[in-house]
Amino acid sequence: MPANPYRTHTCNDLRPAHAGETVKLAGWIHNKRDLGGVLFIDLRDHYGITQIVIPPTAAFQDEIAHLPKETVISVEGTVRPRPDGTVNTNIATGEIELDVAGYEKLGACAPLPMNVFPEDHTPEETRLKYRFLDLRRSQLHQTVMLRSRIISSIRRKMIELGFQEFQTPILTSSSPEGARDFLVPSRLYPGEFYALPQAPQQFKQLLMVSGFDRYFQIAPCFRDEDGRADRTPGEFYQLDVEMSFVTQDDVFAAMEALFVPLFREFKSAWPMNETGGAFPRLTYRDSMLRYGTDKPDLRIPFEISDLTPLFAKSEFKAFAGKTVRAFAVPQAFDQPRSWFDQLQEEAKKLGAPGLAYLKFESHGNLSGPIAKFMPTDGIGGEIVRKVLPEPLAAPNVIFFSADHDETKAAKVLGRMREIIATQLDLVEKNVFKFTWIVDYPMYEMSDEKKVEFSHNPFSMPQGGFEALTTQDPLTLFAYQYDLVCNGYEIASGAIRNHVPEIMYKAFEIAGYDPSVVDTRFAGMINAFKYGAPPHGGIAPGIDRIVMLLAGETNIRDVIAFPMAQNGRDLLMNAPAPATEKQLREVHLTIRKPVPKA
RNA sequence: GGAGCCAUAGCUCAAUUGGUUAGAGCGCCUCCCUGUCACGGAGGAGGUUGCGGGUUCGAGCCCCGUUGGCUCCGCCA
Numbered sequence: 001m002p003a004n005p006y007r008t009h010t011c012n013d014l015r016p017a018h019a020g021e022t023v024k025l026a027g028w029i030h031n032k033r034d035l036g037g038v039l040f041i042d043l044r045d046h047y048g049i050t051q052i053v054i055p056p057t058a059a060f061q062d063e064i065a066h067l068p069k070e071t072v073i074s075v076e077g078t079v080r081p082r083p084d085g086t087v088n089t090n091i092a093t094g095e096i097e098l099d100v101a102g103y104e105k106l107g108a109c110a111p112l113p114m115n116v117f118p119e120d121h122t123p124e125e126t127r128l129k130y131r132f133l134d135l136r137r138s139q140l141h142q143t144v145m146l147r148s149r150i151i152s153s154i155r156r157k158m159i160e161l162g163f164q165e166f167q168t169p170i171l172t173s174s175s176p177e178g179a180r181d182f183l184v185p186s187r188l189y190p191g192e193f194y195a196l197p198q199a200p201q202q203f204k205q206l207l208m209v210s211g212f213d214r215y216f217q218i219a220p221c222f223r224d225e226d227g228r229a230d231r232t233p234g235e236f237y238q239l240d241v242e243m244s245f246v247t248q249d250d251v252f253a254a255m256e257a258l259f260v261p262l263f264r265e266f267k268s269a270w271p272m273n274e275t276g277g278a279f280p281r282l283t284y285r286d287s288m289l290r291y292g293t294d295k296p297d298l299r300i301p302f303e304i305s306d307l308t309p310l311f312a313k314s315e316f317k318a319f320a321g322k323t324v325r326a327f328a329v330p331q332a333f334d335q336p337r338s339w340f341d342q343l344q345e346e347a348k349k350l351g352a353p354g355l356a357y358l359k360f361e362s363h364g365n366l367s368g369p370i371a372k373f374m375p376t377d378g379i380g381g382e383i384v385r386k387v388l389p390e391p392l393a394a395p396n397v398i399f400f401s402a403d404h405d406e407t408k409a410a411k412v413l414g415r416m417r418e419i420i421a422t423q424l425d426l427v428e429k430n431v432f433k434f435t436w437i438v439d440y441p442m443y444e445m446s447d448e449k450k451v452e453f454s455h456n457p458f459s460m461p462q463g464g465f466e467a468l469t470t471q472d473p474l475t476l477f478a479y480q481y482d483l484v485c486n487g488y489e490i491a492s493g494a495i496r497n498h499v500p501e502i503m504y505k506a507f508e509i510a511g512y513d514p515s516v517v518d519t520r521f522a523g524m525i526n527a528f529k530y531g532a533p534p535h536g537g538i539a540p541g542i543d544r545i546v547m548l549l550a551g552e553t554n555i556r557d558v559i560a561f562p563m564a565q566n567g568r569d570l571l572m573n574a575p576a577p578a579t580e581k582q583l584r585e586v587h588l589t590i591r592k593p594v595p596k597a
Numbered sequence: 598g599g600a601g602c603c604a605u606a607g608c609u610c611a612a613u614u615g616g617u618u619a620g621a622g623c624g625c626c627u628c629c630c631u632g633u634c635a636c637g638g639a640g641g642a643g644g645u646u647g648c649g650g651g652u653u654c655g656a657g658c659c660c661c662g663u664u665g666g667c668u669c670c671g672c673c674a
Contacts, residue, residue, distance in 0.1 A: 036631065086634085114607080455674060
């Protein structure tokens with residue numbers, strides 16, 4: 001480090017070899033230990049901590065002793081080895097200390113709204129409002145550094161895999177499908193708006209049509225939707241990827257060549273469920289059936305069974321004729337009644353009437369509220385044989401969900417699977433369980449009984465034009481896929497529909513006239529008429545990858561400056577009203593919502 | 598758009614379930630202390646219990662509303 005007026009070394013540089021040297025350090029007062037005679041201060045910067053010693057003979061000792069924690073100072077002094085028995089092995093500079101001869105105050109510190117050290121628990125609201133203090137703390141500081149290293153590694157690996165990095169516009173046009181857009185009013189064109197990209201989807205496809213073969217970008221994406229623990233409102237980052245002349249298998253292979261080494265690099269101790277560098281694959285249909293979700297957490301050691309046929313003509317009215325799903329959790333057997341009651345409430349929150357369960361006693365009897373409808377010599381026995389593992393010795397509990405709506409029956413039990421596994425601490429620890437989810441349906445039936453795209457309208461239907469013209473649309477699959485790890489959707493992608501004829505047909509089935517395609521996707525459909533290569537891609541979520549590698553469960557804890565769940569930035573006070581002058585320039589008047597009566 | 602949980606000192610929590618003057622630790626201030634490293638010790642300041650109503654002889658605690666935060670549903674091609 002070149003010397004300057006502030007410092008000659010960082011707070012992680014000095015070692016016994018520097019003994020006798022006169023040096024300058026600069027940083028924050030991390031902690032103080034005033035022993036009456038000698039005063040110790042832990043001086044902290046980005047790189048580390050160095051103990052500095054202010055001897056009782058120093059005229060300024062009283063002054064420096066009264067500087068509050070987190071004051072920024074520069075100190076000059078002599079490096080010396082610590083006396084025998086006072087070495088601190090917890091810090092890299094623990095064998096030395098700085099004998100301070102003079103100091104300068106560089107930045108005063110007001111009373112702190114939260115502690116930087118020690119890092120005791122602090123409400124997230126305070127942490128968001130004073131993010132610069134939270135970021136000083138070791139926990140978040142290290143996570144942000146980890147994020148930086150992960151992104152560097154991704155860039156390096158993508159380039160090694162033969163991809164080129166591109167930039168695409170941020171001010172662009174609104175896309176008619178998908179999430180709500182963020183709009184930016186145009187000054188030059190009154191009443192017209194740019195939209196921030198939900199993803200660089202059409203641009204990356206246009207780059208393939210432009211003859212670039214393998215694209216990537218660490219791309220900001222903007223979607224005006226509500227937040228979740230694993231989803232920031234407003235904006236997030238994707239590793240956006242697109243490849244020409246590829247099949248689904250080629251995209252998977254490229255991503256496996258990225259993810260396996262990446263996760264090994266940053267979490268070498270955690271086993272991964274890859275085989276020969278490849279992740280297992282699961283169809284969307286199987287995932288919904290066995291896990292009740294399209295982002296299954298494979299760390300949970302039990303799966304869902306379908307019992308619908310058993311209850312087709314049942315006399316048990318709560319289940320009869322409905323989709324019935326069930327799973328068994330032996331660890332639930334000894335739970336108190338209050339635990340089962342609390343699960344009823346959880347299920348009701350999800351819109352189910354409750355959560356039915358059967359207890360399988362060690363001597364083979366069934367008990368519980370609905371046991372009287374499930375004779376062991378009848379349907380009860382059939383359930384046991386279908387759901388419980390052999391041999392049938394151990395006590396167990398079978399949980400059910402039933403609904404006329406198949407998807408709802410599946411989703412409720414899928415969510416209960418996660419809740420129960422979490423509550424009983426059954427989620428396998430320190431492991432990454434990846435899976436590809438493939439064969440998404442091309443179309444689905446809307447609530448209004450209309451056929452609509454179930455995912456990206458730009459996905460290639462499996463079977464191509466012929467399938468579109470000969471099959472029931474609801475039976476069609478798309479070359480659409482997700483990558484899931486530990487219950488998080490960490491990537492989503494598709495082989496694209498690059499053939500105008502198939503594109504028009506696909507939209508026609510969803511009820512759109514060719515003119516709609518021509519106006520809404522003018523740039524892309526036009527490009528496809530001038531020689532488009534077959535292409536496909538994927539977009540892993542950077543924030544979620546960092547979450548997994550940092551071991552965080554809250555996505556805000558891997559982002560330097562996140563918004564709160566409600567889309568407010570508590571540090572910068574965004575969003576904020578615009579001035580009348582600003583509004584005039586972009587030709588806007590404010591129309592406030594009418595308050596409810 | 599909907600549901601649930603939370604809100605007490607700068608911070609983390611407590612207050613025997615409606616009962617006297619709302620407590621403790623950390624931080625802050627004053628003092629003591631020459632080898633600490635989560636230093637130790639003595640003392641002190643600091644509260645409209647988020648806010649507004651209500652019930653009650655009496656509310657931090659019960660009820661209604663509201664604000665903020667979090668979690669979930671919807672939403673997220």
